[in-house]
Amino acid sequence: MPEPAAVVVLVSGSGTNLQALIDACADPAYGARVVAVGADREGIEGLARAERAGIPTFALSVKDFETREEWDAALAGAVAAYDPDIVVLAGFMKLVGSTFLGVYGGKVVNTHPALSPSFPGMHGPADALAYGVKVTGATLFVVDPGVDTGPIVAQRAVEVAPDDTVESLHERIKVAERGMLVDSIGAMAREGFVVEGRRVRIGRLDPLD
Numbered sequence: 001m002p003e004p005a006a007v008v009v010l011v012s013g014s015g016t017n018l019q020a021l022i023d024a025c026a027d028p029a030y031g032a033r034v035v036a037v038g039a040d041r042e043g044i045e046g047l048a049r050a051e052r053a054g055i056p057t058f059a060l061s062v063k064d065f066e067t068r069e070e071w072d073a074a075l076a077g078a079v080a081a082y083d084p085d086i087v088v089l090a091g092f093m094k095l096v097g098s099t100f101l102g103v104y105g106g107k108v109v110n111t112h113p114a115l116s117p118s119f120p121g122m123h124g125p126a127d128a129l130a131y132g133v134k135v136t137g138a139t140l141f142v143v144d145p146g147v148d149t150g151p152i153v154a155q156r157a158v159e160v161a162p163d164d165t166v167e168s169l170h171e172r173i174k175v176a177e178r179g180m181l182v183d184s185i186g187a188m189a190r191e192g193f194v195v196e197g198r199r200v201r202i203g204r205l206d207p208l209d
């Protein structure tokens with residue numbers, strides 16, 4: 001069996017997406033291994049989940065750096081120590097900048113709780129509910145310098161219920177999101193992937209395509 005792909009996961013909160021990846025990686029056939037978990041803050045459940053799984057962690061807070069650029073470079077350096085094949089932003093509430101993307105561009109993916117290109121930013125479920133859409137969902141994309149604008153890897157649709165609150169809707173999205181993340185990262189790790197303009201292709205190309 002080939003070496004599993006090395007994955008670094010960056011988190012800011014509860015880390016349920018991270019946990020889904022950790023659980024999937026327990027199967028050697030999955031093809032990936034979480035080699036480190038980083039955060040932009042201390043004391044979060046995401047880091048505790050990594051520690052319980054015996055995975056190395058690091059935390060770099062923007063406020064501990066003179067400039068945003070210095071934080072971005074330090075983040076790139078901390079991630080580089082683990083030589084990842086894929087970097088997953090899983091509820092990571094910071095925009096990564098040009099230094100980080102200069103090193104990892106093309107292999108950083110972010111999971112977002114809305115169907116891109118609708119409702120980018122930090123409040124996807126609330127914005128979808130406020131707009132009144134009947135279907136929303138989750139999107140996995142390759143991170144670019146914009147906010148939730150990168151080429152799409154995968155999407156899962158979720159129906160909005162008439163009595164949904166932001167919390168109930170986000171929880172239902174997160175169930176779909178975790179499945180999307182686990183399925184996509186496994187496929188990317190096992191089969192490889194390529195970004196061609198706005199299209200992301202996983203594995204062998206369809207001969208008719």
Ligand SMILES: Nc1nc2c(c(=O)[nH]1)N[C@@H](CN(C=O)c1ccc(C(=O)N[C@@H](CCC(=O)O)C(=O)O)cc1)CN2
Binds near residue numbers: 095110148149
């Ligand atoms: N270069 C990119 N970085 C990130 C992307 C992206 O598409 N391109 N996706 C985000 C996730 N994201 C929501 O989808 C998001 C996260 C954070 C922000 C933001 O404005 N954050 C503030 C700080 C807020 C806080 O600390 O609570 C900031 O960065 O200063 C917008 C969108 C992951 N990164």
Ligand SMILES: NCC(=O)N[C@@H]1O[C@H](COP(=O)([O-])[O-])[C@@H](O)[C@H]1O
Binds near residue numbers: 014016090092093121
């Ligand atoms: N803009 C980024 C954003 O909204 N991210 C969202 O935060 C949640 C984190 O959950 P988790 O910490 O339990 O994985 C996820 O739904 C993720 O998509």
